[in-house]
Amino acid sequence: MNGKKKFSKLTIYGVFMVVIVGLVVLATIFSVIEIEDTVLASIDYQEDLSSNYRVYYKPNEFYNEPYLGEDGTYISEYVDHIEVDFKYLVEYSKKLAGSYEYQVKANLIAFTPGREDEELWKREYSLSELEMADFTNDSNYQIDKLVSINYSSILSDYLGYQASSPVATSAKLVVDFVANNRANYVGLDEFTYTNKISMELPIGDATFKIRKEVKDGVVRQNVKSIDDNSVEKMFILIIAGLLWVLVIFTSSCLVIVYRNDAKKISFYERMLAKILTTYDSVIVNVENLPSLTKLNVVDVISFEELLDAQNEVRLPINFKEDKRKHVAKFVLVSDGMAWVYTFKEEDLD
Secondary structure, X not given: OOHHHHHHHHHHHHHHHHHHHHXXXXXXXXXXXXXXXXXXXXXXXXXXEEEEEEEEEOXXXXXXXXXXXXXXXXXXXXXXXXXXXXXXXXXXXXXXXXXXXXXXXXXXXXXXXXXXXXXXXXXXXXXXXXXXXXXXXXXEEEEEEXXXXXHHHHHHHHHHHHHHOOOOOEEEEEEXXXXXXXXXXXXXXXXXXXXXXXXXXXXXXXXXXXXXXXXXXXXXXXXXXXXXOHHHHHHHHHHHHHHHHHHHHHHHHHHHHHHHXXXXXXXXXXXXXXXXXXXXXXXXXXXXXXXXXXOEEEEOOOHHHHHHHHHHHOOOXXXXXXXXXXXXEEEEEEOXXXXXXXEEOHHHO
């Protein structure tokens, strides 16, 4: 086999493999690249909500205190009114412009005893007017709203309904401080949010406790504008796809080239290549074979016989091929003897 031709083919195969490996590495890199979203603008804000109340009794011979504090048990018959102080603080991480509005409302709700979801009657009370305010270049504002709940009047309303109702009912009063906020910050769309502070108390029971529906505390939020970099992500995805297509295309080309080369190699060439590869350690490729004149020549009919002789004398086998005629000769010379094996393409037909 032509050494240069073989080397050339191996070089081609090597180039193909280097290209394929490189494409696989690049395709893998582009497939796992993650492009993070870009934050264009961001602002944090927090709401601090709290409330406290005082219960005022009507003048009576048993309770002389001006009012009773929180977390007590109260006697409905003695309650005159309840003062509730709602506190609402908003703080932004940066200065901005906006507005806010707030109002306190109460709802008297009658329902089937034991089934608060079965609402039978409802009356709304406005405990404060709707109040609004604007601000510019500020980072915080605070609302402190004191309202008075006329408990005795609301109880009277419910007792009137209860007396005329054909079914048994229970009732509760739900008081809500509701704040609606609107803000404008550079780079962000106008954003709005609402929060409320609620409390609930039974109406019509001999005694009652007041329950805060939302516990006091701080609520933290973040508002941001994000560019998802969809164009860049699509570009990377397309590049990765094209690279994988090139991997498949180049691999297919390598397979086709290899198969075409395999078809071009004759059976003679494959057999000769097998001999040269398998017994490379004992075969010497020479420019000219030794002269057989004055030597006792033994023509062997198989390479295995020549190999047996080589095992005896431990000398290299000389090899020379006539590529044009497809004839290869292997000659082993030792002590006036020459063993010759001739491998011809025509003998394989």
